[in-house]
Amino acid sequence: MRILEINTERGWRGGEKQTLLTVAGLVSNGHDATLICKKGSVLQQKANDQSINCIPIQSNFSLFIFLVFNAKKFDLIHTHTSKSLTACVFSKFFHKTKIVFSRRHYKVPSSRFSKWKYNQADYITTVSAYIKDCLLKAAIHTPIQVIHDASIPVEPNRNRIEKEYGAYLNTGKKIIATVAAFETEKDPFTLLEAIDKLSIQRHDFLFLHFGSGRLKAEIQALITEKNLQTVYLLQGQTTDIEELYSMFDVFVMSSLNEGLGSSVIDAFLNNIPVVSTNAGGLNELVQNRGHLVHVGDANGLFQAIQYCLNSDNTKLTTNAYFFASTALSTEKIQSEYEDLFKQLLTDPTI
Incomplete structure (x- = not known):
């Protein structure tokens, strides 16, 4: 599989850690995974340290332009931030590549545009059943699956x-x-x-x-x-x-x-x-x-x-x-994402 992972946050929080884990897991399992991230971000630095194929972008507009011309080269797009989802959705008119959006925050989309945007994704993953329920109550009709964040053991210093x-x-x-x-x-x-x-x-x-x-x-x-x-x-x-x-x-x-x-x-x-x-x-x-x-x-x-x-x-x-x-091991969570991606690429009904 050729997977494009996207995270446009500058900082280094849980979502960015999980993004890096997902990309690294795909690569280690033999898939062609590329990461798009903010230029100069901590995520870019850590991706470079792991020799992950990384494309730095300046803004969400530059992300949109990249997707218009290059998204069709990938089998699937997996984006981790709401802002980057906007670029993915609007660019989809040009490439038709399936989009998976991972949601980690409990706040639900309230505007008509946000709800429309969420419903343009082909699939949504949430880190808890609670967030899934919040999205369903907000009239999000895109298929949703709970995939928890992976645990990351760290040795005591x-x-x-x-x-x-x-x-x-x-x-x-x-x-x-x-x-x-x-x-x-x-x-x-x-x-x-x-x-x-x-x-x-x-x-x-x-x-x-x-x-x-x-x-x-x-x-x-x-x-x-x-x-x-x-x-x-x-x-x-x-x-x-x-x-x-x-x-x-x-x-x-x-x-x-x-x-x-x-x-x-x-x-x-x-x-x-x-x-x-x-x-x-x-x-x-x-x-x-x-x-x-x-x-x-x-x-x-x-x-x-x-x-x-x-x-x-x-x-x-x-x-x-x-x-x-x-249940939250890196291997288990990476496997769940990989299984989902394979299902999306083989099931024409999704």
Whole structure:
């Protein structure tokens, strides 16, 4: 198969990691896979490092022009961003190559144009059943299949942990952590309230919050107001966060909504007990593999964290690790994409 993979994001987040995995998997299985990405992006750099055939573009308009003249050379187009889907859909008038769109965000298309665009794709994959349901409710009629994001095992960086976080570990206290932006959808206020409640009951833990965002200053002010400066510790945005998970004793998510929750998968791979709200895709991900509480329930988060700190979590963490390392393994997810692509190219009814 000749597959064209497209991701036009400049940064390096979960979607870009999954794009690179997909391309690399196709190549390793003997397929002719090409990646289109933003010129100067992290994705371009990492693709070049792996000697993946990469075509850098400046804009979505230049992507459109490329597709008009070159898309017919490929058997299938697989795009990972909504903006690049626009170029794919409009260029399809010139090439007729089938388009697969992977959706990782829970926000549904609301405008008539966006809905039309989604319905012009030949197939859509979503990383959770929750996102699929959201699209169906938004009157998206394109066939949809759930293909989860793949888990990516990362070796702990013990030297970095000791160098950058040794002072925390040397206190002998439990390390509770979250990796979440300071944005409304992540609900940092409920999380802060839960940690405040926990700090009243016990003093044997530190809470590390990794992330940045527009609500950070407001949260910092509340930390000071509640006198939690020595308990609730803001760590900012950090690179390669996955190599730090081994130092956590409990991992927490307080989201109001979530497509899936890749940071939770990282916790699963490190045998870290997870406490999470039942928001969106988190509900299906954490069910029977961690502790779920209702969205916005600070007391529920507090009690679940307290339970984790006081109990043996081996059964849950074992279930979680097995799920992440088998059902979400890179080989399994790559195989699901490959099977889908073959089906699309052989079934004329799709």
